[in-house]
Amino acid sequence: MCQLLGMNCNVPTDICFSFTGFACRGGRTDHHSDGWGIAFFEEKGSRLFLDYLPSAQSPVAQLVQQYPIKSKSVIAHIRKATQGEVSLANTHPFQREIWGQYWIFAHNGDLNNLPAIRGEYYRPVGSTDSEHAFCLILEHLRQHFSQAPSLTQLAAVLKDFVPHLAQHGIFNFMLSNGDWLFAHCSTKLHYIIRQAPFAVAQLVDEDVSIDFSEVTTPEDRVAVIATLPLTTNETWHAMQAGEMVYFCEGQVTHVLLPNTL
Amino acid sequence: MCQLLGMNCNVPTDICFSFTGFACRGGRTDHHSDGWGIAFFEEKGSRLFLDYLPSAQSPVAQLVQQYPIKSKSVIAHIRKATQGEVSLANTHPFQREIWGQYWIFAHNGDLNNLPAIRGEYYRPVGSTDSEHAFCLILEHLRQHFSQAPSLTQLAAVLKDFVPHLAQHGIFNFMLSNGDWLFAHCSTKLHYIIRQAPFAVAQLVDEDVSIDFSEVTTPEDRVAVIATLPLTTNETWHAMQAGEMVYFCEGQVTHVLLPNTL
Numbered sequence A, B: 001m002c003q004l005l006g007m008n009c010n011v012p013t014d015i016c017f018s019f020t021g022f023a024c025r026g027g028r029t030d031h032h033s034d035g036w037g038i039a040f041f042e043e044k045g046s047r048l049f050l051d052y053l054p055s056a057q058s059p060v061a062q063l064v065q066q067y068p069i070k071s072k073s074v075i076a077h078i079r080k081a082t083q084g085e086v087s088l089a090n091t092h093p094f095q096r097e098i099w100g101q102y103w104i105f106a107h108n109g110d111l112n113n114l115p116a117i118r119g120e121y122y123r124p125v126g127s128t129d130s131e132h133a134f135c136l137i138l139e140h141l142r143q144h145f146s147q148a149p150s151l152t153q154l155a156a157v158l159k160d161f162v163p164h165l166a167q168h169g170i171f172n173f174m175l176s177n178g179d180w181l182f183a184h185c186s187t188k189l190h191y192i193i194r195q196a197p198f199a200v201a202q203l204v205d206e207d208v209s210i211d212f213s214e215v216t217t218p219e220d221r222v223a224v225i226a227t228l229p230l231t232t233n234e235t236w237h238a239m240q241a242g243e244m245v246y247f248c249e250g251q252v253t254h255v256l257l258p259n260t261l
Helices: A016-024 A059-066 A129-144 A151-166 B016-024 B059-066 B129-144 B151-166
Strands: A003-013 A036-042 A045-051 A071-078 A094-098 A101-108 A172-176 A180-184 A190-195 A200-202 A209-211 A221-226 A244-248 A251-256 B003-013 B036-042 B045-051 B071-078 B094-098 B101-108 B172-176 B180-184 B190-195 B200-202 B209-211 B221-226 B244-248 B251-256
Touching: A003 A016, A003 A101, A003 A172, A003 A180, A003 A244, A016 A059, A016 A071, A016 A221, A036 A101, A045 A059, A045 A101, A045 B045, A059 B059, A071 A101, A071 A172, A071 A180, A094 A129, A094 B094, A101 A129, A129 A151, A129 A172, A151 A180, A151 A244, A151 A251, A180 A221, A221 A244, A221 A251, B003 B016, B003 B101, B003 B172, B003 B180, B016 B059, B016 B071, B016 B221, B036 B101, B045 B059, B045 B101, B071 B101, B071 B172, B071 B180, B094 B129, B101 B129, B129 B151, B129 B172, B151 B180, B151 B244, B151 B251, B180 B221, B221 B244, B221 B251
Parallel strands: none
Antiparallel strands: A003 A071, A003 A221, A036 A045, A036 A071, A094 A101, A101 A172, A172 A180, A180 A244, A190 A221, A200 A209, A244 A251, B003 B071, B003 B221, B036 B045, B036 B071, B094 B101, B101 B172, B172 B180, B180 B244, B190 B221, B200 B209, B244 B251
16 A cells, blocks of 8 residues: 655645655655655646655655745655556656646555546556546546536535545545645545644654744644654544545635545 | 757666756856756656756756666756746646657747637646647647557648647747657757767766766667757757657657658
C-alpha cells in the first residue's frame, strides 16, 4: 500500500514541515520505496515533482524539503507498488487538464476489474489501476459537464460515481483542481484543520517540531490530510470507510458519510 | 523572445552539459528571465520541472544541472514574457495526454489572432498564445485521429496545419511524445547531430567543455536543437524559415522545406 499526503489552505503555505515527516516513510521509517511524487498548485498553474527513487533518498525530495514552495493545494504520494511496475509513468500524482483546469489525483489502495476505459477524452499512459480510475472519473465528469461545474454540481455527480468505483477494492484517494480538494476514505485517511490559536507540533517520523504560531497569522487556516497522522501531539480526525470530505480555503465544506452517499 | 533547447537520442542521455550553458541565458548571459522549464521523457512517463524564477537563479535549475536524468527526448524553454503574465500556468513546456501518450510543447515567438479554441478535447489553462497554439494542434490531431497515428500519417497532417498557424506570427517550436521530436523554424532554430567519432565541445555561455568520447559509446547518437548554437567549436545546422524537421532515435527522419510544405 502507498501513503497519501494532502494540504488545502486559505493562503499559500509551504508544506516543508509535513513533507519532511512524510518523505521519511519512503524507505526510512516505512517501506514505501517504489517512487514518490508531489503536486503543488500555484494559482491556475501546477507543478509536479516525480521520482522513482525512494523519497528518503531522492535528490528531488531534498529539493522539495528545502525549497519552500507556497501553495493553496498540494497532493503527495509515496508508492509501494502493487499493480504496474516501478516507472515514471506509474508514479503518482497524475495530472490531466479538464475544462481548462489542471486536475491532480493520487490513490492508495488496490482496485480490481475496473470498467474498461471508453477513452473519448482521457486515457491512461501507465499501467496502474490508479491512473485507470482517475481517467474513469475525468471521463465521467467530462461526459456530464462540457464546462466547469459548480462545487455542488460536481459533488452531486461524484457522490454517485465514487462508490461505484470503490466497490472494486480499496479506494483511498485525493483529487484537486487547486481550489477544491476531495478526499475519499475506503480504509485509512486522517485529517486535521490547523487554525488559530496555533501551537507547537511534533513529527512522528523525525525529531522535528515547529511552533506554527511563529509562522502564521491569526487568519490562516490549513487542512492537512494524510493516510496516518503525521504528528504526535495533535488530534487527527479519522475518516470512516466510505466517507468523502470536500476541502476549500482550508476548511471542510461538505462531508458525505457512507449512509448519506 | 524566448529560447528553446531540445534533445533526441537513441539511448537515454543526460542533458547536464547543454542545460548548463542554456540555463545561463535565463538572466545571466542573456535576458530571458521570466521563468523556465524542462521536460524529460523516461519511457512512457515524463517529468516536467518548472519555475518562474530566472533559470540562472532557480534552485530547481540547480537540481537539473546536478542530477543527471537520462532521457531519450527532452524539451526546455527559458521565457522572456511577451504575451501572458509571469506565472506558473504560463511557463513552458506545456503537457497534455493524447492517445494515452504524454505530449510536450514549447514555443519561441509571438502569435496573434489565432483561431478560437473549439475546446472539445483541449483547452488552455494559462493565457499565452503558445499554449493556445498547442491546444489547437492537439485538437486538430485528435479530430483527425482517435488512435495514435504512424509518424507518416502525423507528418502529413502537421505539414498542412503548422503553416496555417505560422501565418499568425513567429512560430519556432518543439513538440515531442518521447519517441519523436518535431522542430519547426519560423525565424531561428539550429541543430547538431553528435555521433562517433565524438570530440571535445566548448560551451558558448560558460567556460565549460566536455570530451564526449569519454562519456559515450560508438553507437550513441544525439540530436541537440537550440534557438542559438550552444557550443563554439561545432558546426550547427541553421534551419530555414518554414523548415520542419522530425527527429527520432537521435537522427533526422524527415525534413520538410518551405517549398515542399
